[in-house]
Amino acid sequence: MRRRVWPLAWGLALVVASITGCGGGEAPAGDDRPMVLTTFTVLADMAQNVAGEHLVIESITKPGTEIHGYEPTPRDVAKASQADLVLDNGLGLEGWFEQFANQADVPHVVVSEGVEVVDITEDAYAGKPNPHAWMSPTEAQIYVDNMAAAFAELDPDHAADFEARAADYQQEIQQVHDALLEELEPLASNERALVTCEGAFSYLARDADLTEHYIWPVNAEQEATPQQIAATIEFVEGNDVPAVFCESTVSDKAMLRVVEATGTTYGGTLYVDSLSEAEGPVPTYLELIQHDAQTIATALTGGA
Template sequence: MLVPLVAVLLAALAGCGTPAPEKERPLVLATFTVIADIARNVAGEHLDVESITKVGAEIHGYEPTPGDLRRAAGADLIIDNGLGLEAWFEQFLQDVDAPRVTVSDGVEPIDIAADAYAGRPNPHAWMSPLNVEIYVDNLVAAFSELDPQHAADYAANGEAYAGELRTVHDELVADLHTLPADARALVTCEGAFSYLTRDTGLTEIYIWPVNAEQQATPQQIAGVIDAVEADDIPAVFCESTVSDRPMQQVVEATGAAYGGVLYVDSLSEADGPVPTYLDLLRYNARTITAALTGSDG
């Protein structure tokens, strides 16, 4: 009897020394990299947050892959920006049972003023860190409902991140306030900066209001050329996810400098200039200020 008893005891002791496998963390899918980064700051260590789209992807006209659908089928929560940004999203959700949260709910939208999109909300509300405080509140509520056990942590993470957002907002206002009165115009390919220009007192000029399949029209380019020449605007910009060829036509016609690439719809890779949302805001402010003042940044 001793041998079987010893065997049982040894097996029990061995079992005590082997930790039980940890339960996988709930999976949260965000529609694009910027929203995923914001969500990770709220989620902390309790949730796995991934982006459906990869770095550099154009979010407006994205076409989901079968792999995206498989990931969504296993997700515990899906988060989108809303305000008409993800034109593909409603169809994407048709065969997905995961709950959804739209992080822009509660944001006061700025309507697009021109072209075929006139009257629709400008979807780029995250370009204002003040708006992203609302995003954070929505994420805290959604994560707390998904995982009530860690609700206090989500609230604390959200409060800490909101403090960082307010700091960055103050930095943006201070940095862009240094622009002289005759250089307080932001000329870009897409009209993605309405919320930023509202916060910082700049004038927004763009070639097209929202990224779409069609290229910029000659009329759109001519209108920006006229505006740059009329106000003698020293520099113009374009976004990382679209071709800058139309804006280079503006540069050639006006003599304005090409001020560089701005980031809106996507972060960069981890070793790039904007690996996080807060980096994106700071990088854009430095790039805009340096180009419009003629400094080295």
């Protein structure tokens, strides 16, 4: 029986994952540490792992929030105006951010700067960058470097600590990448397919040499079209895809129609745009990518 590597990667990564959920919370009265806001919970947790106790880290959006169409509140703007720095993903993820940053008048850093961008290839979004680069453990390490550099500029006295924490965190992220590649190695070519509701896994699919197919390219308010569902059914049947998936922030109704029509397996729920609450399944970024990698590998390999 082939040795499984998940428990090792999981255990190592949880050392860091246990540090924090999705940010350090509000600073107590009189706390003079710099405050950093992030646009969503995934970035907040990554930032907290780099910042340690030197900075106060908070997320503008809450766990479970769909980030693409978020509408900032006046309270969000007021809070940002008191922050020292805001971290945003960029790549078109936060369509609301430019106006928000102008209203808050606060410095910001785009943490995806320097990633190897994958473009969306379908529908009205064709040619635009896919914004979900953090879903690649490889590209996520660039996010970590950008955070460490931004924090060093914000708080030079702790620059060496930020750099050291970033390096340790990157090792934990790399463990997930390595475990996923090893687990997927025996798959036949037709089984190396990642079929999801949203096209949020382009970077992960590229890293793992998986063919990506999705029902819609970017989460939106409207239901999936009959044409999108039909195209997904055709892909699954034509490639004998062993399992399909959907994301936690959208309804899986359309994907379950694909399952019913093709007889494939529903492989499980994946997490992308948001962490869960502390008691939920993915309260940290490391647990998010661990969960997704393990769910994908287990479903595509038949649980071998």
